[in-house]
Amino acid sequence: MKRLYRNGQIASEDSSALTRADVLVDGDRIIAVASNIASADDIEVIDCTGRILLPALFDVHVHAREPGREDKETIQTCSEAAINGGITGLVLQPNTTPTIDTAGLVRTVLEIGKAKSRIAIHTTGAITKGRKGEELAAIGAMKKAGAVMLTDNGDPVSNPQLLRIAMEYAKDFDLPIASHCEVKELSASGCMHEGSVSYSLGLPGIPACSEEICLERDIRLAQFTGAHVHIQHVSTAIGMRAIQRAKADGVKVTCEVTPHHLLFNHEDIGSYDTHYKMSPPLRTAQDNAELLQGLIDGVFDVIATDHAPHTEFEKKNDFASAPFGITGLDTALPSLFDAFISKGIFGWDLLVKRYSAEPRRLIKLEPVPIRDGGIAEFIVFNPDRTTTFTREFMKSKSINTPFLNKEVRGMVERVIYLGEELLAR
Ligand SMILES: [Zn+2]
Incomplete structure (x- = not known):
């Protein structure tokens, strides 16, 4: 099943301006980055309005x-x-x-x-x-x-x-x-x-x-x-x-x-x-x-x-x-x-x-920019939600951080690695 990340703001290392676009993922690849990509029966659509998509x-x-x-x-x-x-x-x-x-x-x-x-x-x-x-x-x-x-x-x-x-x-x-x-x-x-x-x-x-x-x-x-x-x-x-x-x-x-x-x-x-x-x-x-x-x-x-x-x-x-x-x-x-x-x-x-x-x-690896034909390895970040770093939230075995139980703006909502969604919340 293909996934269409609809209407996000794409971040890149080259430009301080974010670009509004849809991102279409098939397998481990990004197969299109464009505005208004048409949906179809075999495409799952994920609304990314207001979200930042970044490598x-x-x-x-x-x-x-x-x-x-x-x-x-x-x-x-x-x-x-x-x-x-x-x-x-x-x-x-x-x-x-x-x-x-x-x-x-x-x-x-x-x-x-x-x-x-x-x-x-x-x-x-x-x-x-x-x-x-x-x-x-x-x-x-x-x-x-x-x-x-x-x-x-x-x-x-x-x-x-x-x-x-x-x-x-x-x-x-x-x-x-x-x-x-x-x-x-x-x-x-x-x-x-x-x-x-x-x-x-x-x-x-x-x-x-x-x-x-x-x-x-x-x-x-x-x-x-x-x-x-x-x-x-x-x-x-x-x-x-x-x-x-x-x-x-x-x-x-x-x-x-x-x-x-x-x-x-x-x-x-x-x-x-x-x-x-x-x-x-x-x-x-x-x-x-x-x-x-x-x-x-x-x-x-x-x-x-x-x-x-x-x-x-x-x-x-x-x-x-x-x-x-x-x-x-x-x-x-x-x-x-x-x-x-x-x-x-x-x-x-x-x-x-x-x-x-x-x-x-x-370490001599290629970067993973969000582009047509690129590897699908990106994050969906929501600047309008907040994250509270509770014990339950953190996945590290240890909690020795000054952020314990503190709240900050922004949340990592989705993590896509080689086309697979490792995290979605
Ligand atoms: Zn060290």
Whole structure:
């Protein structure tokens, strides 16, 4: 049966204007995008009046916790959380137990993805064995098994000589090195941004320069080796400007920003709320404003959530002991719509470019624009409904998010993946 999505507003990365059109889907393909497509007996019609149709999102920074911590999340539950948020492709991070640092583990994760997930699961491989920063992992074998990026995410590669060699291999194998930037000695036992709020709460701080120094080093090594470095979860304006300068100098550097580093800052921690504890930490309101401007100006290549589920038990610890990280897949799109798109701060074109097209390009996939002959992989978003992020609404196994029980404008109503409706509400 064909499906006709009638009278929606189509978003694309190329144009700030939305185009009103009907979209006809047959099998896994879009077979027509036009105004007033005629209906027929073998066509199911879905009224999309007032809705936005946009290419499905893609997240390059996700912790699925499988293998090892299936009490927090599994590849299956995390892919259902993604679908709930309009995301149809994920790149998993390797800091699982055991670490994803061999071809065998890369294959295992991809096989679990094929068996348990309704969307596309990709994985990174670790740069060093066990992410210990001592010995290189089998980079060539992991690439052959399907790893799309290399990273020790959760930790930096502290030894610059080891990272240099990793970059030389990564360049030969045409894989990006994704950097979690942090100087461990500077972060030490810090649990939040070092500044006025950490002083008044009496908590040990993580100075901004911990991230910035490592970021500058990794960019310099990328420049030296000619490798592609992808800077993960940039949280400071100074770090962002360093990337901007390096890009202008022709260094092969890309970077990502998370929704939480745009939306929240250290003042939100209030009375030690562990739902605002993440690594890198929430910085200042000034950083929020500059990162947002950087996203608008095109400094950031991609938006990525750094979806990091933890159990309620763990997050109920005191602030200093609770683990770093919050979930993001269920909440990213409605929260970004509510805070920015609905207020005209940026348009749908930016969101499609930075959270759908560019993330796919980063791992050498084709984007999925809504066009005649294209793959049917899109979302129907209703800007006039609201979403309340209750436990029942969220599909992630964990609920460690500042959005818990909060209401925002907008709702992901339908998710179409390879022509199939994975979600309809
Ligand atoms: Zn992460």
